[in-house]
Amino acid sequence: MSQVDVSAIPGAAMAASAYGPRRIVCLTEEPTETLYALGEAHRIVGISGFTVRPARARKEKPKVSAFTSAKIGEILKLEPDFVIGFSDIQADIAAELIRHGVEVWISNHRSVDGILDYIRRLGALVGAADKANAYADSLQQGLEEIQASAALLPRRPKVYFEEWDEPLITGIRWVVELMRIAGGDDVFPELANESLAKNRILATTDPVVARAPDIIFGSWCGKKFRPEKVAARPGWDAIPAVRNGELHEIKSPLILQPGPAALTDGVREIARVIEAWVQRYA
Structure with missing residues (x-):
């Protein structure tokens, strides 16, 4: 399930809401994907240049920001009544926009439950709470189905998720939680709750x-x-994953954005790899 059709969910009110902000700039991908999924894309007037989901957003909306920088002048020309960003990394962008009188919401969710709550809160902010609740419920159901299937696996692999290579950075909390849901056990669980990447750096490759x-x-x-x-790193030929060729890429838009993509295509890709590993080695 790569995208949920909210119109097909019983009880979801699909009429365009008359409430909430009308001109929204999304500084990251997850609010864009969420608002499109909720049928509220007409509110978006600007997006992040890193947005790839949904693909149509890149064609329909002007790109006015990266992740750590933004075209403040271009954003102000769009006359937004609400700007949505993510995390402390965008604090300087938020501060500058606030100084120009723009209302800004910076979310800072880092877990699966946090993503689901984010979707509900964003929906409520734009007057689409019923649709957002139905959407979040459907995403939760999809995760429960994956978890139920994973519970039947005869063996759980040990998994290492690498968010960056120079230096090595291990997986953030929602990624580790999704690996667990999909049937794998993270090898650095003690680092997962560290919200800042600098606190998930491995000093050497030895661990x-x-x-x-x-x-x-x-x-x-x-x-x-x-x-x-990765396979050529000194000593890594002793790692089972390297010996067996179990090195897999997950595109960052599918898993490193704390939004719907991670809870749909991202977790399903993790589950697919784990299920294939179980078939080969269990």
Whole structure:
């Protein structure tokens, strides 16, 4: 399930709401994907240049920001009545917009439950609470179905998720939770709750070797995962995942955005790899 059709959900009110902001700028992808899913795309007047979901958004909306920078002048020309961003990394962008009198919401959710709550809150902010609740419920149901299937697996692989390679950065909380839902066990669970990437840095590659993951996922935000480079790291030939060729890329828009993509296509890709591993090695 890559996208939920909210119109097909019983009880979801589909009439365009007369409430909430009418001119929204989305500084990251997840509010854009969510508002499109809720049938509220008409409110969006600007998006992040990193937005890839839904694909039509790139054709329909002007791109006015990156992740750590934004075209403040271009945003102001759009006369937004609401700007949505994510995390402390966008604090400076938010502060500048606020100084120009723009209302800004910076969310900071880092877990699966946080993503679901974010969808509900965003829907409420634009007067589409019923649609957002129905959408979040459907996403939760999809996760429960994946978890139920994973519970039947005869074996759970040890999994290492690499968010960046120079330096090595391990997976953030929602990624680790999704791996667990899909049937895998993260090899660095003690780092998962660290919200800042700098606190998930591994000083050396040795701990990965010591924890011997069965599967390695790479999602290097902004560049292509290079499994051959990973396999060539000193000592990594001793890792089961490297010996067995279990090095898999998950595109960062599918898993590193704390929004609907991670709860649909992202977790399903993780589950697909884990199920295939179980078939080969269980």
